[in-house]
Amino acid sequence: MLSKDLIMRLLVQVGVALAALAVGALLLVAIGVAPPDALHAFWSGTFGTPTNAGTTLTQAVPLLLVALGWILTTRAGRLHVGFPGQILAGGSLATAVGLQCGSLPGPVAVVLIAIAGIGGGALWAGLTAWLWASRGVLEIVSSLLLNLVAIQVADWSVRGPLQGSLDGQPQSANFPAAALWPSVESIPGRTLSYDVVLLPVCAIAVVLLLSRTAFGFRLRVAGGNQEAARWSGIDPVREGVAAIVISGGFAGLAGAALLFAGSAPWMSDGFEAGVGFNGIAVALLARNSPVGAVATAVVFSALNVGGTAMQAQLDVPSSLASVLQGAVIVLVLVAAVVLHGRTRTPSAAKSAARRRSGVVVHSGARTEEA
Amino acid sequence: MKTRPDSGPARRGTGTGASALRLTGVTKRFGSFVANDAVDLDIAWGEIHALLGENGAGKTTLMRIVTGLYTPDEGGIELDGEPVRFRKPEHALRAGIGMVHQHFTLVPTLTELENLAIAPAAVPWRNGLTEARRRSQEVATATGLRITPDRLVADASVGERQRLEIVKLLCRGARILIFDEPSAALSPGEWDELANLMRRLAADGHAVILISHKLSEVFSVADRYTVLRRGAVSGSGTIAEATPDHLVTLMVGDRMADRPPLPAGTPGPAVLTIRSLDVARDDNQPAGPKALQGIDLEVRRGEILGIAGVAGSGQSELVEVLMGIRPALSGAIELAGRPFTHRSPRRFFRAGGAVIPEDRHHAAIVPGMTLWENITLRSLRSAPLNRQGLLDVRAASAEARRLMNEFDVRADSENLPIGRLSGGNQQKAVLARELSGNPALLIAAQPVRGLDVRAADFVYRSLVAHRERGGAVLLISMDLDEVISMSDRIAVLAHGRIQGVVEAAKATRANLGALMTSSGEAL
Incomplete structure (x- = not known):
């Protein structure tokens, strides 16, 4: 029963990948590039050399962090899309702290910057959480709107308080070397940041948090049935707030990672680069499994990096990568619907029918009681 | 549509008209449960016919058949002497049968006229407002029922909304009107108005079916009655020849419970004490009508206190206040010897309370989580x-397995999602969870609802075992048999007040039923 589900799931995921490849091949043919050439360029650009593999893995980290935030909030029964804003908030605060860290020893600076990133993201998410918990504003709406606010705030800060380059560009001063997150020195170009350890560590931490801690348990109860949570002494609002704030912390850490483990050692206004929403797609593609999200984050990162490589080598527009990502997202949604329909049809339809007849049996009593 | 309201056949008073609606041998089964058992019902034009019966007696099912929500398994329906078969509610409505629901089907943000105009239109772009205005004026001249067309429904009182609901049905050509517990939401003055209206509709040639628990209302307006008990007709006749006692006996029967009475217990000191508790019906309107008024209750160690009463008498409010989910207006509660003033579910459990909620799916289980997680839903969150903050998962599933064994929860594995289990096993899992902490007080709200006989029996025995161990149980049930056979003492709750507390040994269905129904006048 379970293994059948699993096989079905894997088949659908392979199907999504194949369909995405087919879409990509069609597009390539349409713009006059031979798919084998493109494939070669894509491979060498993503995993073909240690340098490129390092880039791919490093860029997967922010995606995974956002995905983990999404997974936590959905487990608590909440749904917010404020990751871009939280990345910007976390990145801005991390930049503000990082620029002051020049004289500190490396490890202290790294930890401080990470904490600043987490704090910035959590604070920004806290606005959403507070609006929801105390004012009843739907978190999906407020988080979406706060993204727009965060974009403006980040724009302003790189033109104002954080502006640091001499020629008046909208970007901060270069981060001090001590503040940059360390990377593996043996790889040419030092593209592999040590923060890739966050990939397995954070995924496993989220798994353990959800399954092995009282906090995670309360979170899942609140997300599984709000009313039952209330009736057993769990405050679903508190758990929802906690989940939103923690997910903001993850997104803020992603913002810090984007800047301090990225290719450019400064903050510019566009550093978020779509990671916030792509992270959601990463989680959806992994069907909200933290461990699965590690793999899908690498896939998404590879699409990004490989798209750039194809542009460099074959003059394929890099927007092709975005098109492919879009195609994957749509296909994942389709697959989710297909899977949902499939797992429902045999067992759930029957139980739904049973439930309905159950309701009918008591409905006489129930309506009269009302 | 054969006839329109203005061309309806007989139009003479009190029950002497030609047959409007006749049901013969109507049977409806849900699985093995027979909701309606060969019911015969005869409604005449121009009469007010009362349909009486306890909860679950089959009144609502019968009316759902009449209004086309259900199709009967056996038996036939005749309208004006011609057999009809409704497959959809629209069919019944088109044939002139309309129901005034307990919960109105109005859109509060629209005006009264706009509400009248909500109807499946023949052509989607036609504006129904003119037509609705014309029809409502026709209805006003025919019956004297006037609406305020341009007022928002949200601004109308409950009585006015009910009137609008009736006008809506009349506008659509309803000739047989079914009122489902119409007085539930009304003040006494509004009820008098409604009673007059029903009489006028009947005098006008319409047929009126009144579903009610309140005998006083039935005696004040109805011409004839039909009583259902356990899905079958237990009696019918004219109100003029009936007495309240007779109707109560028909409703509740006079046989005694088949379960042997509880052995006498030895109650100890009070575990739960409630003093002059007042609770608003709507949390947001403390000045509004009250759901509970002046409640004084005491549940002692080693005692099962049953709360009897028709549903909606304030039982769920009582449970929610005790749990701390709903605020009280005034009054004092003591739990396990300590004042229980700042109430919350957490504090309730910490003070030694436990609860089997009435609505299992809604409030008691998390269907998507495993059986063991549901069984340890509360114990998992505290030592050991x-x-x-770290969970001992292995010990928790071992504990769950032990409780599954003790409480006879049947499942292949404790790792199954509880949503896949049968209702009986789910309820036993809830019971296991709530009794495992050996609580001082267990609130059991309808603990056997929807369970088969064996599972129900297990729940009963567990409650009694808990009582033997010195626990206190507050048992809330709509089933008189259950309350009588399961309780040491029985408090009768009606219209938010305790109407009396009876020792179980002296309780009969008849005297409890009389307390439950006859006291409607007090309000």
Whole structure:
């Protein structure tokens, strides 16, 4: 029963990948590039050399962090899309702290910057959480709107308080070397940041948090049935707030990672680069499994990096990568619907029918009681 | 549509008209449960016919058949002497049968006229407002029922909304009107108005079916009655020849419970004390009508106190206040010897309370989580299963397995999602969870609802065992047999007041039923 589900799931995921490849091949043919050439360029650009593999893995980290935030909030029964804003908030605060860290020893600076990133993201998410918990504003709406606010705030800060380059560009001063997150020195170009350890560590931490801690348990109860949570002494609002704030912390850490483990050692206004929403797609593609999200984050990162490589080598527009990502997202949604329909049809339809007849049996009593 | 309201056949008073609606041998089964058992019902034009019966007696099912929500398994329906078969509610409505629901089907943000105009239109772009205005004026001249067309429904009182609901049905050509517990939401003055209206509709040639628990209302307006008990007709006749006692006996029967009475217990000191508790019906309107008024209750150690009463008498409010989910207006509660003033579910459990909620799916289980997680839903969150925030998962599932064994929860594995279990096993899992902490007070709200006989029996025995161990049980049930056979003492709750507390040994269905129904006048 379970293994059948699993096989079905894997088949659908392979199907999504194949369909995405087919879409990509069609597009390539349409713009006059031979798919084998493109494939070669894509491979060498993503995993073909240690340098490129390092880039791919490093860029997967922010995606995974956002995905983990999404997974936590959905487990608590909440749904917010404020990751871009939280990345910007976390990145801005991390930049503000990082620029002051020049004289500190490396490890202290790294930890401080990470904490600043987490704090910035959590604070920004806290606005959403507070609006929801105390004012009843739907978190999906407020988080979406706060993204727009965060974009403006980040724009302003790189033109104002954080502006640091001499020629008046909208970007901060270069981060001090001590503040940059360390990377593996043996790889040419030092593209592999040590923060890739966050990939397995954070995924496993989220798994353990959800399954092995009282906090995670309360979170899942609140997300599984709000009313039952209330009736057993769990405050679903508190758990929802906690989940939103923690997910903001993850997104803020992603913002810090984007800047301090990225290719450019400064903050510019566009550093978020779509990671916030792509992270959601990463989680959806992994069907909200933290461990699965590690793999899908690498896939998404590879699409990004490989798209750039194809542009460099074959003059394929890099927007092709975005098109492919879009195609994957749509296909994942389709697959989710297909899977949902499939797992429902045999067992759930029957139980739904049973439930309905159950309701009918008591409905006489129930309506009269009302 | 054969006839329109203005061309309806007989139009003479009190029950002497030609047959409007005749049901013969109508049977409806849900699985093995027979909701309606060969019911015969005869409604005449121009009469007010009362349909009486306890909860679950089959009144609502019968009316759902009449209004086309259900199709009967056996038996036939005749309208004006011609057999009809409704497959959809629209069919019944088109044939002139309309129901005034307990919960109105109005859109509060629209005006009264706009509400009248909500109807499946023949052509989607036609504006129904003119037509609705014309029809409502026709209805006003025919019956004297006037609406305020341009007022928002949200601004109308409950009585006015009910009137609008009736006008809506009349506008659509309803000739047989079914009122489902119409007085539930009304003040006494509004009820008098409604009673007059029903009489006028009947005098006008319409047929009126009144579903009610309140005998006083039935005696004040109805011409004839039909009583259902356990899905079958237990009696019918004219109101003029009936007495309240007779109707109560028909409703509740006079046989005694088949379960042997509880052995006499030895109650100890009070575990739960409630003093002059007042609770608003709507949390947001403390000045509004009250759901509970002046409640004084005491549940002692080693005692099962039953709360009897028709549903909606304030039982769920009582449970929610005790749990701390709903605020009280005034009054004092003591739990396990300590004042229980700042109430919350957490504090309730910490003070030694436990609860089997009435609505299992809604409030008691998390269907998507495993059986063991549901069984340890509360114990998992405190020591020893929770050590500084870290869960001892292995010990928790072992504990769950032990409880599954003790409480006879049947499942292949404790790792199954509880949503896949049968209702009986789910309820036993809830019972296991709530009794495992050996609570001082267990609130059991309808604990056997929807369970088969064996599972129900297990729940009963567990409650009694808990009582033998010195626990206190507050048993809330709509089933008189259950309350009588399961309780040491029985408090009768009606219209938010305790109407009396009866020792179980002296309780009969008849005297409890009389307390439950006859006291409607007090309000």
